[in-house]
Amino acid sequence: MGNLRDIKRRIKSVQNTTKITRTMELIATAKSQACMNRIRGALPYFHALDEIAGQAQQAAGEGELEHPLLEQREVRRVAILVVVANRGLCGGYNTNCLRLARDHRERLLAEGKEVLLHPSGKKGINWLKFNRIPYEGDGYTQFEDKPAFAEVEAVADELIGAFLSGAVDRVDVVYTHYFSAGRQAPVVETVLPLAGLEGDADTASSEQSGGGARVANFIIEPNPRAILDTLFPLQAKLHLFRVYLEAATAEQIYRRVAMKNATDNGIEVGKTLKMDYNRARQSQITNEILEVLGGAEALA
Amino acid sequence: MRVSLVTPDATYYDGEARSVVLEASDGSMGILPGHAPLIAALGHGVAEVDDGQETHRVAVYGGFVKVQDDVVSVLAGGAARREGDADSARAALEEARAALARAREAGSPTAIAEASERVKRAQAFLALF
Secondary structure, three states, X not given: OOOHHHHHHHHHHHHHHHXXXXXXXXXXXXXXXXXXXXHHHHHHHHHHHHHHHHHHHHHHOOOOOOXXXXXXXXXOEEEEEEEOOOOOOOOOHHHHHHHXXXXXXXXXXXXXXXXXXXXXXXXXXXXXHHOOOOOOOOOEOOOOOOOOHHHHHHHHHHHHHHHHOOOOOEEEEEEEEEEEOOEEEEXXXXXXXXXXXXXXXXXXXXXXXXXXXXXXXXXXXXXXXXXHHHHHHHHHHHHHHHHHHHHHHHHHHHHHHHHHHHHHHHHHHHHHHHHHHHHHHXXXXXXXXXXXXXXXXXXX | OEEXXXXXXXXXXXXXXXXXXEEEOOEEEEEOOOOOOEXXXXXXXXXXXXXXXXXXXXXXEEEEEEEEOOEEEEEEOOEEEOOOOHHHHHHHHHHHHHHHHHXXXXXXXXXXXXXXXXXXXXHHHXXXX
């Protein structure tokens, strides 16, 4: 039962914690909404770029696709960009992703490949340090809930540079993919070499069949080749930009869920403590009455 | 015609316009309503969108433009509106040039590419003033 004042103090502290978690839940809800809007806002850009890619490829003719970023080399060294959060209190967000990253790394090592890790997010950096796994550079910590394209570009430039110089033969990314508002899960994707223009042929052909007479014959300036040359690096950057947008969204959703659970739990604990408190108070009153009665009897 | 000027994370113009002037990779290019379908790579420079009342000027850092059915989509690799004063823009350009010179001395191709991109951006931005 504990004494009354102790229980009272615990009730107060649980209530305060619940207040904090509830606020964090609300903040995370608002931020996850904003993040989802940013993904939605970026989609037209991605689609338009895919269409340009499809058109340029069509104009360039099949089989002419050659670009350093498309080059499939024998894979000896792989760079892995691991995207997790700077902060915790978001349930299994960091752990799940880091576990997948570790498994992926071990699989590659078992295949006899060399692995260069590029962690992004303080939690990832600390995890690697704790497990004494070496990583490249200082890691990236500049990404919060609103990753800016220019910032992602800087990271992308570094990885593209490493790929082009031959320092690595493949660039993978491990991050939490945003499937929908209800489902997010860590995944591994290959950023470089680019997978070619998958899906673009579909958009181009569906446009042709659907559009019938209004198939646009685009004037292409300066020429398809030049378009594709500038397009490929941009595609790699956009891939990473999408990765960061989705990871940020997933982080907020995870945090919202974690904080909701904490809040619910806090309310539950508060209820139990309140009951304990009432019980203790009641038994104290009973005791006092008994004492008074006993005293009266002794006097009589 | 409808004109949108966007980067992956921001919209700089979205609405009706009478004309657009863009810096294509090989020179200046004007687009008026009724333009033939076009895809072009953009260079670094100032885009001018005339909506009938005023001319919106935005520095565009590479990217693409697609014209189809009187819809002009400018997909910029980066963009900036006029901000600050000409002197600081000039100073930024000077600094970018200095960084490029240093990168050339160091001889790393990625650093040179990065620095020359910065110079091009600073030039385009300065052209806003």
